[in-house]
Amino acid sequence: MTIRLLPSTTVNRIAAGEVVERPASAIKELVENSIDAGAKRIDVIIRDGGRTFLSVSDDGSGMSAEDLSLAVERHATSKLPNDDLENIRTLGFRGEALPSIGSVSRMTMTSRVQDSESAWMISLEGGEKSEPIPAALSHGTTIEVRDLFYATPARLKFLKSPKTENAHALDAIKRLAMAHPDIAFTVGDTARTMLKLPQAQGDFLSARLDRLDAIMGNAFAANALPIDAEREGIHLSGHIGLPTLNRGNAALQFLFVNGRPVKDKLLFGAVRGAYRDFLAHSRHPLLALFIDIPSDSLDVNVHPAKTEVRFKDAGLVRGLIVSALRHALAEAGHRASTTVSDQALGAMRPHTGATPMYQASYGGNQNRPGAPSFGLHEAARAFQTPLGTDSLNHLDTALSVQHVSGKNIQEVSGDWPLGVARAQLHETYIVAQTDDGIVIVDQHAAHERLVYEDMKKGLEEDGIKRQGLLIPEVVEMDEAAADRIAARADELAELGLVIEAFGTGAIVVRETPAMLGEIDIQGLIKDLADDLAECDEALSLKEQLAHVSGTMACHGSVRAGRRLNGDEMNALLRQMEITPHSGQCNHGRPTYVELKLADIEKLFGRR
Numbered sequence: 001m002t003i004r005l006l007p008s009t010t011v012n013r014i015a016a017g018e019v020v021e022r023p024a025s026a027i028k029e030l031v032e033n034s035i036d037a038g039a040k041r042i043d044v045i046i047r048d049g050g051r052t053f054l055s056v057s058d059d060g061s062g063m064s065a066e067d068l069s070l071a072v073e074r075h076a077t078s079k080l081p082n083d084d085l086e087n088i089r090t091l092g093f094r095g096e097a098l099p100s101i102g103s104v105s106r107m108t109m110t111s112r113v114q115d116s117e118s119a120w121m122i123s124l125e126g127g128e129k130s131e132p133i134p135a136a137l138s139h140g141t142t143i144e145v146r147d148l149f150y151a152t153p154a155r156l157k158f159l160k161s162p163k164t165e166n167a168h169a170l171d172a173i174k175r176l177a178m179a180h181p182d183i184a185f186t187v188g189d190t191a192r193t194m195l196k197l198p199q200a201q202g203d204f205l206s207a208r209l210d211r212l213d214a215i216m217g218n219a220f221a222a223n224a225l226p227i228d229a230e231r232e233g234i235h236l237s238g239h240i241g242l243p244t245l246n247r248g249n250a251a252l253q254f255l256f257v258n259g260r261p262v263k264d265k266l267l268f269g270a271v272r273g274a275y276r277d278f279l280a281h282s283r284h285p286l287l288a289l290f291i292d293i294p295s296d297s298l299d300v301n302v303h304p305a306k307t308e309v310r311f312k313d314a315g316l317v318r319g320l321i322v323s324a325l326r327h328a329l330a331e332a333g334h335r336a337s338t339t340v341s342d343q344a345l346g347a348m349r350p351h352t353g354a355t356p357m358y359q360a361s362y363g364g365n366q367n368r369p370g371a372p373s374f375g376l377h378e379a380a381r382a383f384q385t386p387l388g389t390d391s392l393n394h395l396d397t398a399l400s401v402q403h404v405s406g407k408n409i410q411e412v413s414g415d416w417p418l419g420v421a422r423a424q425l426h427e428t429y430i431v432a433q434t435d436d437g438i439v440i441v442d443q444h445a446a447h448e449r450l451v452y453e454d455m456k457k458g459l460e461e462d463g464i465k466r467q468g469l470l471i472p473e474v475v476e477m478d479e480a481a482a483d484r485i486a487a488r489a490d491e492l493a494e495l496g497l498v499i500e501a502f503g504t505g506a507i508v509v510r511e512t513p514a515m516l517g518e519i520d521i522q523g524l525i526k527d528l529a530d531d532l533a534e535c536d537e538a539l540s541l542k543e544q545l546a547h548v549s550g551t552m553a554c555h556g557s558v559r560a561g562r563r564l565n566g567d568e569m570n571a572l573l574r575q576m577e578i579t580p581h582s583g584q585c586n587h588g589r590p591t592y593v594e595l596k597l598a599d600i601e602k603l604f605g606r607r
Contacts, residue, residue, distance in 0.1 A: 019097055019100040020148075026097075027054060028172040031172075037060030038060050040199065049164070049169075051165065055145070058141055060140050068120055068132050072098050072122065105146060107123070111140070119137035120134060174215045175261035181200035212239060219245060223244075224240065224242075225241075227324050236290070238287065240287040241286035245286055246279055255288075255291075256288075257298065262309050417577055424564055427560070427563050429442060432569075441572070445591045446592065472508050477506070478505055481529035485532065486499070496516075
């Protein structure tokens, strides 16, 4: 076989397979170029999911005719003036995007340098470029891409529906818009506007929060905790949501490194570790974190798509994220998200239906098969109707309220955020009065968090108790996995797991955490090896310890159905106010609901 050089068009199509995975990839590359060009407004048009047409227009610095012709050549870029790959300050730098897109589509580029007499346009079709010609454009650059992947029909077969491709494109644009609130973005399909983000005003931090709120939903800003931490030249900023503001997937977790949107397992693992004590494994917080790190401590030249990065000191970055997030969550104290009270108010609806007609007395109606269950409206009607003794007893039971005894009634004080206990409902819920509303507390969930935090404090002070194995257990695995486990022996010992290397590809376990009881040692060690390979942290053991601690806290806390007196209820409220994270139980569920007096008055039409 004869070795030969591939034609440049074929080389560009091969490169396009890495750079341009789908229409969203092309849009991302073009928008990044606009940002690098200093644009303050970027307009994107997408038709048919980007398959038949997409365009990106900006008001950036523009290009001359000579620059246009050179820009579509492979590895031609203006972003590495000193050829220094260790000091990259722009989103693009490889010089692959434009020739890759042009090699698999019909692309036209029109651009005008500020103060230039005219604009210039160049065309590419399947990688073949034309000569620049004069064109009409007021300023900036407009790039139009038609028939994407027409030159590589096989790639077309793998595209999803236009709706799905639109969603991917919008996600890519939103990520870039979060990191650049000083730029206005619009996205449409000529018939409608799918996204419109005006240029944010004010200082940078408030502008960025406004931009995050516009993209992630109006509930985010009201329930976001600010992050601002620095360690050894690495600065971490952004906002994270309260644990009670969570979702079933990680779609609203956004991570940026030097303004570049990234998807990095290390960073997502750090977030997971920071929220471990506050959310169930299947729930995910909302957040946007921005890492600013010196260029020489970061490698962004990992993949043509530029969504992966490598850190010189990954442990330092991970430790900064975990400590900063945990500190912010601790500072939040007993605070729960406003969405909890919004959902509670949304569930309350004034009754406007007609009064039902009963054929018999209330007591007889309740005993009739198929009778409606006892509710507030029926209770009101029953109260106005002469009843027998049995019916009155039934009414008292259905509306059971354990009042705080008169001697324990206290005045409401603004110094107590959760107010003063006034009653206990159904021997499960504590009703407290605050200066401007009421608070309803789930006594079991609240006490569960208090007990759990107390257990964590005890573990930190006294350490984790171990139990020795009568016969040490040998776990065999591949050599690399065994080396990963052995290298973290000291860290695992702090968690109560004592291990040693046992020859090649084997680990011997001598002691295990006492609180885990009888466990599957083989499975635990192998899961730990997988965790260390994926995110460089022994998650399995920590999660099992957290799960056992949570279970013990659950069984050791005040149970629903237990009657509390006034002193006990107020003591629980005061303890919640001084305990970090008491706004949610160990699984991210709220421990209390706060209803403002103004909202309650609206329910009754008083305002």
